[in-house]
Amino acid sequence: MSIEFWQQLKDEAGQLVDNEPLLASYVHTCILAHHNFETALSFILSNKLADDVMRALSVREMFEQIYLMHPEVVEAAICDIEAAFKRDPAVHSFLTVLLNFKGFQAIQVHRLAHQLWNAGRKDLALFIQSRNSEVFSVDIHPAAKIGQGVMFDHATGIVVGETAVIENNVSIMQSVTLGGTGNEAGDRHPKVREGVMIGAGAKILGNIIIGEGAKVGAGSVVLSDVPAHVTVAGIPAKVVGKPTCQKPCETMQQNILED
Structure with missing residues (x-):
């Protein structure tokens, strides 16, 4: 499922680059420079969350570790994108949801915080929750x-x-x-x-x-x-x-x- 989904995302990214050159560098950095959906998603989310306390690379490493240990989190993210695509008449591509929909992004950040909470890293989970609230205006307790x-x-x-x-x-x-x-x-x-x-x-x-x-x-x-x-x-x-x-x-x- 994730391989076919990833190919669809790359196809959409290529079309966007052709149609909107001003976004070409951004789309390449977020999508086309990556070899799978997991690395693209971790890159996008970590750069959204990063601040002076926790740099993007550190956050990205946490996401990628969670995706490696819990592949069901990746499958859930794919289902969330498909849900928004099917239910929202304003959405015309999977890529739009991934890059621009803060509701989708906030849920995926929560999935990281939830796994940290379950692993006993509660202070870090609460920090991620706080950043999620600050960045996306969505406040979800890690538990x-x-x-x-x-x-x-x-x-x-x-x-x-x-x-x-x-x-x-x-x-x-x-x-x-x-x-x-x-x-x-x-x-x-x-x-x-x-x-x-x-x-x-x-x-x-x-x-x-x-x-x-x-x-x-x-x-x-x-x-x-x-x-x-x-x-x-x-x-x-x-x-x-x-x-x-x-x-x-x-x-x-x-x-x-x-x-």
């Missing part, structure tokens, strides 16, 4: 679990708490919070099941479940479990209908009145 095929659309202002879980194939719009309800300890953040779409500005609070294939309307405040395959909206959120498809994450239909 949070995120599946594959996840899209953060626009992404600015998304917050994901420590014990949150986002399963495979979920779409989340900007300014969404998966948070707690206070300073309680333990398992205190939402669990978002497969196929869910969460509209812009929604606040989902507490150790609650957003059921498979559910839709959360923009601006809603969700304080209790949401059943599978329903649409909820309001403050506090209530069931207002049913999505017109089994996986709202794919259609990205924002108008809850059509449900």
Whole structure:
């Protein structure tokens, strides 16, 4: 899968160089100078994250070590790019997502922080989280679990708490919070099941479940479990209908009145 995907990326990069000479050097440095997707991705992300405390080379080495030890992280990144390509009508190439979509990039940085957290390197994981927030305006605790095929659309202002879980194939719009309800300890953040779409500005609070294939309307405040395959909206959120498809994450239909 990754070999075919990488060839597609290189083809798109070649077309971009032909069509936009001003970006030729940038595209060559990010894509065409590399021999596989992993090295290109690590180069792009490390240069985004680097600062005076941690240089790009050091960050890149961490990414490449994680990709070598955990190839499932690379497969998840590919699924995330494909998800954005399929769900966002503004996207016309895989390359656009890789180079320009900060929601995609923020998720991949979190995957590094999550692996560091699991390996007991918690202070470093928290540092990576902080840089992720500063650079991409997305704040994801390193312990949070995120599946594959996840899209953060626009992404600015998304917050994901420590014990949150986002399963495979979920779409989340900007300014969404998966948070707690206070300073309680333990398992205190939402669990978002497969196929869910969460509209812009929604606040989902507490150790609650957003059921498979559910839709959360923009601006809603969700304080209790949401059943599978329903649409909820309001403050506090209530069931207002049913999505017109089994996986709202794919259609990205924002108008809850059509449900």
